[in-house]
Amino acid sequence: MTVEKILLEFDPKPKNILPVLKKINAGFGYVSEKDAQKVADYFLLPLSKIYENASFYDLIKTKRQPPLVIQVCSGANCAVKSAYGVISEIENYLHIKAGDDFNPKVKLEVISCLGQCGSGPVVIVNGNVFTKVTPSSVDDILRNYV
Numbered sequence: 001m002t003v004e005k006i007l008l009e010f011d012p013k014p015k016n017i018l019p020v021l022k023k024i025n026a027g028f029g030y031v032s033e034k035d036a037q038k039v040a041d042y043f044l045l046p047l048s049k050i051y052e053n054a055s056f057y058d059l060i061k062t063k064r065q066p067p068l069v070i071q072v073c074s075g076a077n078c079a080v081k082s083a084y085g086v087i088s089e090i091e092n093y094l095h096i097k098a099g100d101d102f103n104p105k106v107k108l109e110v111i112s113c114l115g116q117c118g119s120g121p122v123v124i125v126n127g128n129v130f131t132k133v134t135p136s137s138v139d140d141i142l143r144n145y146v
């Protein structure tokens, strides 16, 4: 798969910018500056417009990601069901802090609502979605990844 092949699957209409960015992100793990420029050229838009679209969505990354990326929803529904307890447990388990970009092996992100509020707290580990996560289930989930 190449970015060029992905682009050719879509007409260069504004409504297709997000699907293109999602597909590039899914295929390569992030949207590099070089790839974002290809998207900008294809849609005849400035690079800043492409980054504006990409940065609006938590799930699209513009930097290379570490091998282990954990995302925890902190939307209102997940928050009232102990999402912050889950975040603390993950921080303790991996000896990291949410939001830190310094660890080359793992990153913990607190993200906004994923639209699965009835199943919260929701945790995504390298793209795999876990629902109804509790602080005590963190160990079971993470031991498969570390």
Ligand code: FES
Residues within 6 Å of the ligand: 073, 074, 075, 076, 077, 078, 079, 112, 113, 114, 115, 116, 117, 118, 120, 121, 122
């Ligand atoms: S608040 Fe977490 S999925 Fe909506």
